[in-house]
Amino acid sequence: MDTQDLTRMLHVKNDKNKSKIVMLVADGLGGLPVTPGGPTELEAAKTPNLDALAARGVSGLSIPIKPGITPGSGPGHLGLFGYDPLKFLIGRGVLEATGIGFHVGPDDVAIRCNFCTLDAEGNIADRRAGRIPSEESGPLAKMLGEKVKIPGVELFVEPVKEHRFAVVFRAKGLGAKVDDTDPQTTGVPPLAPVAHDEPSRKTATIAQEFYNQAVKLLAGQPKANGLTMRGFAVKPHIPTYEEVYGVRAAAIAVYPMYKGLAKLVGMDVIGTATTLDEEIDVLAKAWNDYDFFFLHFKYTDSRGEDGDFDAKVKMIEQFDAVLPRVTALKPDVLIVTGDHSTPAVLAGHSWHPVPTLLVAEHCRADACKTFGETAAICGGLGQFEAIHLMPLALANAGRLEKFGA
Amino acid sequence: MDTQDLTRMLHVKNDKNKSKIVMLVADGLGGLPVTPGGPTELEAAKTPNLDALAARGVSGLSIPIKPGITPGSGPGHLGLFGYDPLKFLIGRGVLEATGIGFHVGPDDVAIRCNFCTLDAEGNIADRRAGRIPSEESGPLAKMLGEKVKIPGVELFVEPVKEHRFAVVFRAKGLGAKVDDTDPQTTGVPPLAPVAHDEPSRKTATIAQEFYNQAVKLLAGQPKANGLTMRGFAVKPHIPTYEEVYGVRAAAIAVYPMYKGLAKLVGMDVIGTATTLDEEIDVLAKAWNDYDFFFLHFKYTDSRGEDGDFDAKVKMIEQFDAVLPRVTALKPDVLIVTGDHSTPAVLAGHSWHPVPTLLVAEHCRADACKTFGETAAICGGLGQFEAIHLMPLALANAGRLEKFGA
Numbered sequence: 001m002d003t004q005d006l007t008r009m010l011h012v013k014n015d016k017n018k019s020k021i022v023m024l025v026a027d028g029l030g031g032l033p034v035t036p037g038g039p040t041e042l043e044a045a046k047t048p049n050l051d052a053l054a055a056r057g058v059s060g061l062s063i064p065i066k067p068g069i070t071p072g073s074g075p076g077h078l079g080l081f082g083y084d085p086l087k088f089l090i091g092r093g094v095l096e097a098t099g100i101g102f103h104v105g106p107d108d109v110a111i112r113c114n115f116c117t118l119d120a121e122g123n124i125a126d127r128r129a130g131r132i133p134s135e136e137s138g139p140l141a142k143m144l145g146e147k148v149k150i151p152g153v154e155l156f157v158e159p160v161k162e163h164r165f166a167v168v169f170r171a172k173g174l175g176a177k178v179d180d181t182d183p184q185t186t187g188v189p190p191l192a193p194v195a196h197d198e199p200s201r202k203t204a205t206i207a208q209e210f211y212n213q214a215v216k217l218l219a220g221q222p223k224a225n226g227l228t229m230r231g232f233a234v235k236p237h238i239p240t241y242e243e244v245y246g247v248r249a250a251a252i253a254v255y256p257m258y259k260g261l262a263k264l265v266g267m268d269v270i271g272t273a274t275t276l277d278e279e280i281d282v283l284a285k286a287w288n289d290y291d292f293f294f295l296h297f298k299y300t301d302s303r304g305e306d307g308d309f310d311a312k313v314k315m316i317e318q319f320d321a322v323l324p325r326v327t328a329l330k331p332d333v334l335i336v337t338g339d340h341s342t343p344a345v346l347a348g349h350s351w352h353p354v355p356t357l358l359v360a361e362h363c364r365a366d367a368c369k370t371f372g373e374t375a376a377i378c379g380g381l382g383q384f385e386a387i388h389l390m391p392l393a394l395a396n397a398g399r400l401e402k403f404g405a
Numbered sequence: 406m407d408t409q410d411l412t413r414m415l416h417v418k419n420d421k422n423k424s425k426i427v428m429l430v431a432d433g434l435g436g437l438p439v440t441p442g443g444p445t446e447l448e449a450a451k452t453p454n455l456d457a458l459a460a461r462g463v464s465g466l467s468i469p470i471k472p473g474i475t476p477g478s479g480p481g482h483l484g485l486f487g488y489d490p491l492k493f494l495i496g497r498g499v500l501e502a503t504g505i506g507f508h509v510g511p512d513d514v515a516i517r518c519n520f521c522t523l524d525a526e527g528n529i530a531d532r533r534a535g536r537i538p539s540e541e542s543g544p545l546a547k548m549l550g551e552k553v554k555i556p557g558v559e560l561f562v563e564p565v566k567e568h569r570f571a572v573v574f575r576a577k578g579l580g581a582k583v584d585d586t587d588p589q590t591t592g593v594p595p596l597a598p599v600a601h602d603e604p605s606r607k608t609a610t611i612a613q614e615f616y617n618q619a620v621k622l623l624a625g626q627p628k629a630n631g632l633t634m635r636g637f638a639v640k641p642h643i644p645t646y647e648e649v650y651g652v653r654a655a656a657i658a659v660y661p662m663y664k665g666l667a668k669l670v671g672m673d674v675i676g677t678a679t680t681l682d683e684e685i686d687v688l689a690k691a692w693n694d695y696d697f698f699f700l701h702f703k704y705t706d707s708r709g710e711d712g713d714f715d716a717k718v719k720m721i722e723q724f725d726a727v728l729p730r731v732t733a734l735k736p737d738v739l740i741v742t743g744d745h746s747t748p749a750v751l752a753g754h755s756w757h758p759v760p761t762l763l764v765a766e767h768c769r770a771d772a773c774k775t776f777g778e779t780a781a782i783c784g785g786l787g788q789f790e791a792i793h794l795m796p797l798a799l800a801n802a803g804r805l806e807k808f809g810a
Contacts, residue, residue, distance in 0.1 A: 032769055036461070040769075065808060067789055068796030072809035085809065095810050345767065349807055351800040352769050374785075377771060383787035 019332035019397040021247070021292045022283070023389075025080060026319050027073075027258075028301030028342025030354040030373060034309055041300075041309055041344060042355060043372040045316040049323035050336065050357070054371040057334075057359030060381020061373070062389065064340045070351040076339030077261045081294075082245070082390030083238060090264065091176060091233020097166040098260030102158055104235040109174045109203050112231045114182065115140065115163045115224035116190070118215075122226075124186045128163040129224040140224055141165040148213045153206055167229070169206050174234070175199030178207065182228035190228050203232065240266025241292065245394060250286055252279045253296035262294055276318065280325045287329055292393075295326075301349075304342030312344050333360040333396045335389065336371070353383055360396035424737035424802040426652070426697045427688070428794075430485060431724050432478075432663075433706030433747025435759040435778060439714055446705075446714055446749060447760060448777040450721040454728035455741065455762070455776040462739075462764030464773040465786025467794065469745045475756040481744030482666045486699075487650070487795030488643060495669065496581060496638020502571045503665030507563055509640045514579045514608050517636045519587065520545065520568045520629035521595070523620075527631075529591045533568040534629040545629055546570040553618045558611055572634070574611050579639070580604030583612065587633035595633050608637065645671025646697065650799060655691055657684045658701035667699055681723065685730045692734055697798075700731075706754075709747030717749050738765045738801045740794065741776070758788055765801035 031041035038044075064071040064079050065086070074095050075085030090098075093110035104110050115129040115137055129137070138159035145157030154170035177196040183189075190211070195204035207229060218225045241249040243266070251262030251269045259269040268290070271282030279295055286293070297319050303312035326334065337356040340349050355376045357368075366380030377383075381392075394400045436446035443449075469476040469484050470491070479500050480490030495503075498515035509515050520534035520542055534542070543564035550562030559575035582601040588594075595616070600609035612634060623630045646654035648671070656667030656674045664674040673695070676687030684700055691698075702724050708717035731739065742761040745754050760781045762773075771785030782788075786797075799805045 032767055036770060061787070066796065067793035068798075068800040068805065070800065070805060070807045072807050075809035090809070092810050343767070350767070351797075351805070373769065374772060377785050377787070378783050383789070 019291070019399060020287070020329070021333040021335070021393050021397050022326060022329075022331040023080070023292070023294050023335045023337070023393065024297070024326065025077070025294065026297045026300045026316070026336065026338050028304045028340060028349065029316075029338025030341025030343070030350070030352050031304065031312065032341075032343035032345050032350070032352065034345055040373045041304070041312040042316055043374065044309075045313045045320065047316060047320040047371060049320045050371040051369065053323065053327075053334065053336065053359050054357050054368045054375065056365060057357045058363045058366050058381050059355065059357045059368040059371065059376045059379030061353035061376050061379070061383045062337055062356040062386045063353050063383060064386050066385070068351050070349050071340050072349065073257055073339060074261060077258065078265075079386035080337065080339055080389060081241070081265050082387055083265065084387055088236050088238055090236060092231025093166070093176070093233035094235050095233075095257075095260075096160060096164070096231065097158065097168055098264060099257035100158055100160055100166060101256045101259060102156065102166065102168065103263065104168065105170065106235065107170050107172055107174070108235065109169045109176050110233055110235075111167045111169075111207070111229045113165050113167050114228045114230070115165070116226045116228055117223050118189070118226035122189045124183065124188060124190065124226065124228075126223070127182070127186060127228070131162050132223045134159065134161050137163060137165065137224060140218065140221065144214050144217060147217055148210055150206055150209050155210070163224070167210065169203065169210075171202075171206070173199055174203045174206070175201075176203065176232045176234045178204050178232040180228070180230040181207075181211070182230050190226060193229065200232075207232075235264070238264055242266055245292070245390065246399070247291040248289070249292040249294065250290040251294045251296070252282045253298075254279065255296070255298050258296040258298070267294060276322055280322050283326070284329060300338070301342045304344050305347060307344050307347030309344035332398070333358065333393050335393055337386075337389065354386075356381060356389070358392060358396060363396055424696070424804060425692070425734070426738040426740070426798050426802050427731060427734075427736040428485065428697070428699050428740045428742070428798065429702070429731065430482070430699065431702045431705045431721070431741070431743050433709045433745060433754065434721075434743025435746025435748070435755070435757050436709065436717065437746075437748035437750050437755070437757065439750055445778045446709070446717040447721055448779065449714075450718045450725065452721060452725040452776060454725045456774065458728070458732075458739065458741065458764050459762050459773045459776040459780065461770060462762050463768045463771050463786050464760065464762045464776065464781045464784030466758035466778070466781050466784070466788045467742055467761040467791045468758050468788060469791050471790070473756050475754050476745045477754065478662055478744060479666060482663065483670075484791035485742065485744055485794060486646070486670050487792055488670065489792055493641050493643055495641060497636025498571070498581070498638035499640050500638075500662070500665070501565060501569070501636065502563065502573055503669060504660075504662035505563055505565055505571060506661050506664060507561065507571065507573065508668065509573065510575065511640065512575050512577055512579070513640065514574045514581050515638055515640075516572045516574075516612070516634045518570050518572050519633045519635070520570070521631045521633055522628050523594070523631035527594045529588065529593060529595065529631065529633075531628070532587065532591060532633070536567050537628045539564065539566050542568060542570065542629060545623065545626065549619050549622060552622055553615055555611055555614050560615070568629070572615065574608065574615075576607075576611070578604055579608045579611070580606075581608065581637045581639045583609050583637040585633070585635040586612075586616070587635050595631060598634065605637075612637075640669075643670055647671055650697070650795065651804070652696040653694070654697040654699065655695040656699045656701070657687045658703075659684065660701070660703050663701040663703070672699060681727055685727050688731070689734060705743070706747045709749050710752060712749050712752035714749035737803070738763065738798050740798060742791075742794065759791075761786065761794070763797060763801065768801055
């Protein structure tokens with residue numbers, strides 16, 4: 001089932017303020033035991049509020065994409081948002097630009113760029129420009145954005161972090177089938193951009209011109225005197241939340257990436273929170289203005305990526321502690337889930353299904369009394385692909401008509 | 406998800422000898438109780454090794470095709486191999502030829518044939534030629550292969566067993582939409598081959614010519630003086646294991662059918678084992694030469710087909726007994742499953758999900774302590790379509806990249 005099926009199948013009752021859905025996403029929530037038979041991070045954490053919600057609601061295990069597939073943040077969130085991640089492919093350039101809050105438009109080609117260090121012969125000496133600090137690289141990116149001029153092309157150069165920045169070419173009819181110019185090694189010069197169809201040849205020509213002007217402007221820089229380009233991409237057409245589900249949707253996140261992903265599906269990104277508590281403040285304040293809230297908590301994933309089991313446990317406990325502030329708002333449907341697992345023992349994303357719970361008046365509560373990977377196996381939601389979560393949310397919110405007579 | 410999605414989705418780390426996957430297929434493993442509330446064959450069997458693996462690993466129930474669908478050996482195995490059995494349809498003629506080790510090529514039409522007994526009027530008196538023994542039928546098939554000559558067609562006639570043999574026509578542009586010539590009854594003559602499109606009319610003409618020459622050559626035979634043809638088929642294009650999964654795959658089986666199925670997906674068929682113990686010998690010997698091993702055990706299915714509950718229990722115990730020899734090889738991922746259920750009470754294949762277990766370092770072990778149909782219901786793999794088993798195996802073997810950024 002994809003969103004096209006959804007708009008066909010789901011006869012959405014578009015009643016504003018009729019019911020409120022909150023989807024709390026603890027990034028990388030699922031985990032693994034450190035020793036056989038031991039608890040996962042979530043099972044080790046003291047989570048009285050999550051356990052109480054599990055007792056009231058229905059639990060299960062969400063498969064982000066398909067069994068065995070480890071998702072990146074892009075497809076992980078698209079799945080949670082109810083869009084088939086295999087159909088709506090977000091290219092890396094668009095993801096990078098989106099991640100810094102750049103609104104990629106229909107005539108744009110977005111590219112991930114790295115500053116690099118070139119030696120006297122023009123060969124790459126350091127692919128990441130000595131991990132140049134953002135304070136140094138940011139002004140260089142802005143300078144390129146101001147000084148490079150390509151006739152007929154609107155150009156955006158946006159700092160990201162350290163050696164990374166994003167470039168967007170805006171012009172009619174640009175293709176994105178252009179190979180990376182990063183040779184993935186040192187001692188050789190950056191590759192020329194190679195295109196694979198006619199619209200992309202236009203893009204490659206622009207990219208080469210951008211490169212030529214940029215290296216002249218960067219000449220003399222001690223670290224960042226060159227650049228490589230990767231992940232040429234155009235924005236896929238994605239119908240909005242309002243179009244598909246008939247809800248006014250708000251996104252609350254701290255990191256630009258998740259704000260960007262929410263924007264791609266037409267959510268309003270609201271607030272300027274920098275902590276979880278501030279995110280809940282934003283949620284409470286906007287309560288009457290939206291029907292659906294996506295609230296993203298990053299640090300469960302971060303500590304999992306660090307490989308720090310105990311720190312991830314603490315982040316889960318921090319997440320648990322704010323839940324009474326959410327339930328006090330009395331959402332009609334409250335979902336707690338993750339976009340994927342990030343077990344500390346793997347120090348990275350994984351394919352394991354994600355503990356998920358849904359609380360609503362008519363959710364058909366199951367026998368689960370705690371929230372965790374093992375308990376959820378016997379939960380009433382079973383194991384299900386994440387793409388099914390939104391229809392379940394809408395159904396529990398009384399926002400779906402019957403399908404067929 | 407099909408193999409096309411897979412090759413796009415699975416950014417396979419093609420590291421030879423990096424990790425080893427063993428898939429043990431006990432044919433027809435799943436079963437049913439004889440009396441309500443009683444154990445299944447697997448639950449009645451003493452299986453200390455399977456139970457220990459279940460305790461270490463993660464269990465579930467594999468749905469061979471779709472719920473309620475009883476698979477034959479072909480689709481059952483294709484599903485386990487990760488190929489959508491609804492897309493990759495292997496015609497019966499190809500399956501029969503493959504089953505005797507005949508390598509069906511792209512210009513071949515393969516046909517299952519039966520010797521039959523014709524009476525003086527040319528009507529079928531016995532559809533199976535009195536179950537003529539292989540020692541008598543084999544030479545007759547070979548004789549037809551040598552003596553029948555059809556201009557422009559390369560012809561193969563291969564003995565199978567008793568009254569059964571296979572015929573392959575090799576020529577450019579042959580179709581396989583030809584009806585069976587077996588009237589499925591006695592007292593009437595074999596039907597003429599009827600084609601349903603232009604390429605198949607060429608095949609039907611060849612088939613008629615083959616029939617005409619064959620009955621002349623068989624005239625005077627006391628049992629096998631006629632023949633019928635069924636299951637005209639061409640080989641489907643199936644991408645290989647190496648192409649799809651980036652692994653060097655070996656198949657170890659005793660029966661030609663399973664060797665043939667493995668060959669169709671590009672596995673190397675290794676060894677000449679005739680017993681389960683010899684199969685494990687082959688496995689151990691080839692350990693360093695392959696990344697993936699499919700090992701097939703036939704007799705769980707055979708005794709189920711016989712309707713002999715106790716004999717099937719014994720076969721499961723025999724299977725259990727060799728497992729320490731497999732675990733001693735320390736596979737990174739060990740899977741135990743079946744291609745379908747063959748409950749003795751039904752004396753045939755059935756649609757019931759198949760107990761399946763997967764053991765790997767990061768498999769997220771569940772609470773199952775025994776291996777059986779009932780215990781597996783609450784296993785961490787849940788109920789899943791068999792097609793997802795290969796991605797799970799590759800993920801657990803550390804052979805898949807992240808999907809998307």
